[in-house]
Amino acid sequence: MMHTLTVALGERSYSIYIGSGILTNPELYRPHLRGRQVMIVTNETVAPLYLDQVRAGLEGIGLGTVILPDGEVYKTQEILSRVYDALLEARFGRDCALIALGGGVIGDMAGFAAACYQRGVDFIQVPTTLLAQVDSSVGGKTGINHPLGKNMIGAFHQPRAVIADTLTLDTLPDRELCAGLAEVIKYGLIRDPGFFDWIESHLTALRHRDPGTLAQAIRRSCENKAEVVAADERESGQRALLNLGHTFGHAIETGAGYGNWLHGEAVGAGICMAADLSVRLGWIGADDLGRIRGVIAAAGLPVDPPRDLSAERFLELMAVDKKVLDGRLRLVLLRGIGEACVSADFAPALLRATLGEEGAGLRLSHL
């Protein structure tokens, strides 16, 4: 069984296919290939597992492959150049396509390469992690990290299709499965309270990888993402809400050194911090915070930032966040479970307390 969702973006509209074992189905690729040159971009972990399967579905097409090292620490300009080198060495033309076979890092890098190669070529997302299937493969955000800030160099470039094969989750390490759940929980918190309730009551099944439950979580997440992206492709408004926990999270990822915390882990802790600040502002209750921390913890994710990341360092790292306007930090905060907003309207002292500054106030979780 396969579900098909649509991201409605006019002439840039595309389908998200969700199903088990669909990665090998040539019919899902062919309609999206304009020319006869396809470059598969993947990594050293995913290649031995799924590269041959994808290649088999694309017989008769001029196929190239770039295998990158695995991990957030390689989401750099230097490694990205290998994709350009491979495309040019193979003399790929403007009617070629890239296939991103892997998790969020591969999707972001292959997508960015597709955005820039010859000023833009097609690409197809084939996400193989839960995080990529529920979030990063949909919506066209692509890019790489800079030593001074995560995802600081990139482009909006929509894929031609997203092929999310749930069977690939069988080979996903537990830690990465948990990381993906952070983004699933996020959708519930920002705009889908019913989904949050459902997640809360299905966390055990999700962590035990029950196929039907996972497929349901992926589908509902993609529905939420597709709606938000269709309404605000380039993040001039509500799309920013998808960044709940991400300003704190990106600071954690950069501060801890790329790759030491998985993106989803940092987002998990970041969501708890956003909820913490929302409580201090009186926007949600301490009981809501408790419930949120409970779900994040039950998803196998950290609820607190690394101990050695000081409030000062946090503020420094958050100062380059993409939501900063006119030098003012804006954060995604909660007005309730299922309702988020972007706000710059908080007393600095409250933020410092959330960041754990000595003397600024106790962590609410310790109250």
Added chain:
Amino acid sequence: MMHTLTVALGERSYSIYIGSGILTNPELYRPHLRGRQVMIVTNETVAPLYLDQVRAGLEGIGLGTVILPDGEVYKTQEILSRVYDALLEARFGRDCALIALGGGVIGDMAGFAAACYQRGVDFIQVPTTLLAQVDSSVGGKTGINHPLGKNMIGAFHQPRAVIADTLTLDTLPDRELCAGLAEVIKYGLIRDPGFFDWIESHLTALRHRDPGTLAQAIRRSCENKAEVVAADERESGQRALLNLGHTFGHAIETGAGYGNWLHGEAVGAGICMAADLSVRLGWIGADDLGRIRGVIAAAGLPVDPPRDLSAERFLELMAVDKKVLDGRLRLVLLRGIGEACVSADFAPALLRATLGEEGAGLRLSHL
């Protein structure tokens, strides 16, 4: 006196201001600055001449400056990174703007940095060479070179305004003035036969930098460019005609080593080669070719490619051209003076003769 043209692209529309001494006019910048952070990107040659003048017009704004080395050989990923470093070190937000102060290389690099920084910020073109004023600053093509091909990595990213100060041409070396004329001649050849006649009869005045004549050439060139770009922003059709001489020219630039031939010089010889092939196809007469070579030569530009660039090497370099589709080389050729077309419909032997292959046929200019 200042002329204002419009590039009509819906919500991405913008003005081209052409005039003498307008670079210092704050009124031309202010309406296009959303935030209070502006990064001026320029090079070591232009900075001592015009940087302070531009800065003076932007008092009260948070200004940063990046001064890059001068020349096509520096249009690389490595040098581009300096712009990102400067933006992040200064913690510039998504509402910042970049100002490209310089020639085509600076415009392409600053524009590409603006396209990718935080997935896209504003930029203003302040072209200081004839080539940039008549061509590269208008239309949103940005990018960098790759060792295997020119402009292979880039983005379509329109500026918010183009401020073409003709006074800056006073400091332009003769060789660069001539290089700019190649693009002026191009507009006449591809779509404006009356302009070609006018150029032919005004070449002496242009090379003597008569201000009124230069301003007229810039204005008419920009009118042509603006019309083509408005009709076909992302080069799915007629915009490709603007590349007359460029496929040959890019091969010359890459083959000779970036910077050894100026872009305009390579385009000048490239235009003659496109005309040569058009004669071999019987599309234009030998008299047309003679006239075209005469104008290119009178503009102080080379009419033949470098002697040491073999036909084989040419074909190899042209194989990565952005107009290649499905592995097939397409070229902009002439159907007449003032009428160009894109075609893949030529016998390989004719192209080889144009490329000077031994035994494939004499150069027409030697007939």
